[in-house]
Amino acid sequence: MRLRGTSQFNDQGHLEIGGCDTVELAEQFGTPLYIMDEWMIRQRMREYMQAFQKTGLAFQVAYASKAFSTLAMCRLVAEEGLHLDVVSDGELFTALKAGFPAERIYFHGNNKTREELEMGLDAGIGWFVVDNFNELSMLSSLAYKKGLTARVLLRTTPGVEAHTHTYIQTGQEDSKFGFNLASGQVHKAVERCLQYKGLKVDGFHCHIGSQIFETDGFRLAVQKLVTLSEECRNLFGFQTRILNLGGGFGIRYNEEDRPMSVDQYIFAIAEEIRSGFSEKDIPQVVVEPGRSIVGEAGTTLYRVGTIKQIPGVRKYISVDGGMNDNPRPALYRASYEAILANRTSEQPEETVSVAGKLCESGDMLIWDIDLPHVKSGDLLAVTCTGAYNYSMANNYNRLRRPAVVFVRDGYSDVVVRRESMEDLIKNDRIPNRLLTPNGQC
Numbered sequence: 001m002r003l004r005g006t007s008q009f010n011d012q013g014h015l016e017i018g019g020c021d022t023v024e025l026a027e028q029f030g031t032p033l034y035i036m037d038e039w040m041i042r043q044r045m046r047e048y049m050q051a052f053q054k055t056g057l058a059f060q061v062a063y064a065s066k067a068f069s070t071l072a073m074c075r076l077v078a079e080e081g082l083h084l085d086v087v088s089d090g091e092l093f094t095a096l097k098a099g100f101p102a103e104r105i106y107f108h109g110n111n112k113t114r115e116e117l118e119m120g121l122d123a124g125i126g127w128f129v130v131d132n133f134n135e136l137s138m139l140s141s142l143a144y145k146k147g148l149t150a151r152v153l154l155r156t157t158p159g160v161e162a163h164t165h166t167y168i169q170t171g172q173e174d175s176k177f178g179f180n181l182a183s184g185q186v187h188k189a190v191e192r193c194l195q196y197k198g199l200k201v202d203g204f205h206c207h208i209g210s211q212i213f214e215t216d217g218f219r220l221a222v223q224k225l226v227t228l229s230e231e232c233r234n235l236f237g238f239q240t241r242i243l244n245l246g247g248g249f250g251i252r253y254n255e256e257d258r259p260m261s262v263d264q265y266i267f268a269i270a271e272e273i274r275s276g277f278s279e280k281d282i283p284q285v286v287v288e289p290g291r292s293i294v295g296e297a298g299t300t301l302y303r304v305g306t307i308k309q310i311p312g313v314r315k316y317i318s319v320d321g322g323m324n325d326n327p328r329p330a331l332y333r334a335s336y337e338a339i340l341a342n343r344t345s346e347q348p349e350e351t352v353s354v355a356g357k358l359c360e361s362g363d364m365l366i367w368d369i370d371l372p373h374v375k376s377g378d379l380l381a382v383t384c385t386g387a388y389n390y391s392m393a394n395n396y397n398r399l400r401r402p403a404v405v406f407v408r409d410g411y412s413d414v415v416v417r418r419e420s421m422e423d424l425i426k427n428d429r430i431p432n433r434l435l436t437p438n439g440q441c
C-alpha cells in the first residue's frame with residue numbers, strides 16, 4: 001500500500017501519521033477515529049495556489065467545504081489564504097464561527113432558502129452562486145430591501161458529461177443544478193441580472209462532476225463558457241470578470257486510480273482560458289477543489305471485532321464503524337485500501353472482506369482485501385477517508401459519530417469530539433401523552 005503525506009511505519013511496526021503512533025492514538029481517543037494529516041492538507045492547498053501562480057492568471061482557489069467542514073478546517077483554509085465554498089446555512093455558520101473572512105465565501109445551493117440568502121447578505125459574503133430564476137428574484141428583492149448589492153455568479157450546466165460515477169456527475173444537461181446553457185436560460189439570467197436591482201453579476205460557474213481523472217471535460221467546459229461570455233458581450237455588453245470552474249479533481253483511492261497532478265489540471269484550464277479570451281478580457285479564474293484537498297490526508301482507524309469464516313464462501317472481518325462513518329462504498333461502490341496499523345511489517349496472508357457493524361447487508365467497507373492473518377483486537381487503518389466521510393457521517397442505528405483528530409509534528413488535537421450517548425438523545429422529546437400520570441416514563 002502506498003504511504004501518503006507524513007504516514008510512515010515506525011520501529012514498532014506501527015503506522016505513524018503526523019509523527020503520532022496510530023496505536024497510541026487509538027488508545028488515547030478510542031475508535032473509530034478520523035485522523036487528518038494537517039501537513040498534507042496544507043501542502044495540497046499550497047499546490048493549487050502555486051500551480052495558479054505559475055500560470056500568471058488572476059485566480060482564487062475556493063476550498064469546497066462540503067468535503068470536510070469543521071471549525072479547525074475553516075481556520076486552516078483561512079490561514080492558507082484560500083477562499084471557501086459553502087452550500088448551506090450550516091456550512092456558512094461553521095465558517096463564520098471559525099472567523100473565516102465572509103468576503104472570501106461563495107454560497108452555493110440549488111434550493112437556497114430565504115433565510116439562507118438573508119444570512120449570506122447579512123454576513124457580507126463574497127458571492128452568491130445563483131442556481132435558478134426563483135433564487136435570482138428572491139436575492140434581488142432581499143438585497144434591495146436591505147440596501148445592499150449582492151455579487152453574483154450564475155451557475156450553468158454546460159452539457160459536459162464528466163467521466164465519473166453517474167451520481168457525482170453534475171455538468172450534464174439533465175441535472176438539478178444550474179441554468180441550462182444550451183436552451184438559452186443562462187443568457188436570460190444574465191439579462192435579468194442586469195435589469196434587477198440589488199445584484200451585480202460578475203460571471204459564470206460550472207461544476208462538471210467529481211473524481212475526474214482527465215482534463216478534457218474541464219477544457220470543454222471552459223470552451224463553452226468562453227462562447228457564452230462572447231455571446232453575452234455581444235448581446236448585453238456584459239463583461240465576464242470571473243469564471244468559476246468548480247472542483248472535481250480526482251485523487252488516488254487505490255492503485256487503479258490515475259489522477260493527474262494539480263499542475264496538469266490547472267495548466268490545462270489556464271491554457272484553454274488563454275486561448276479563448278483576448279489578453280485584456282481574461283477573467284479571474286476560480287476553482288473549488290474539495291476532495292483533492294482533504295481526501296488523501298484522512299485515515300480512519302477501526303478496531304476489529306468479530307471474524308467470521310464462511311467455508312468456501314468468504315471471510316468477513318467486522319469493525320466498530322461502517323456505513324455511518326463512511327457511506328461511500330454503499331452509495332457509489334467506492335473502493336478503499338487498508339492496512340493493519342498495529343502490524344505493518346507483516347506480509348499479507350489471507351483475503352478478507354471488511355464489514356461494518358450496521359444492520360444492513362450493504363454495510364461493507366472493503367470487499368476482498370489481502371491482509372496479514374487478522375485477529376480480533378487488531379487496528380485497521382482505512383486510507384483516503386478525508387473527503388466525504390466525516391461530512392456525510394450519520395447516526396444510523398444510533399451509532400455515535402467518531403472523533404476527528406488533526407495530527408502534526410507529533411502533536412494530536414481533537415478538532416471534533418466523539419459524540420456521546422447524551423448527544424444522541426439531546427434533541428429527543430417524549431410528548432406528555434406518553435408519560436404516565438405521575439409524569440414518569
Ligand SMILES: Cc1ncc(COP(=O)(O)O)c(C=O)c1O
Pocket residue numbers: 064067085108170207209210211246247248249288289290291292387
Ligand atoms: C459546486 C461544487 N463545487 C465544488 C465541489 C467539490 O468537488 P470535489 O470534492 O470533487 O473537488 C462540488 C462537489 O462535487 C460542487 O458541487
Ligand SMILES: N[C@@H](CCCC[NH3+])C(=O)O
Pocket residue numbers: 066168170210328332387388
Ligand atoms: N459526496 C460525493 C461527491 C459529491 C460532491 C458534491 N457535488 C462523494 O463522496 O464522492
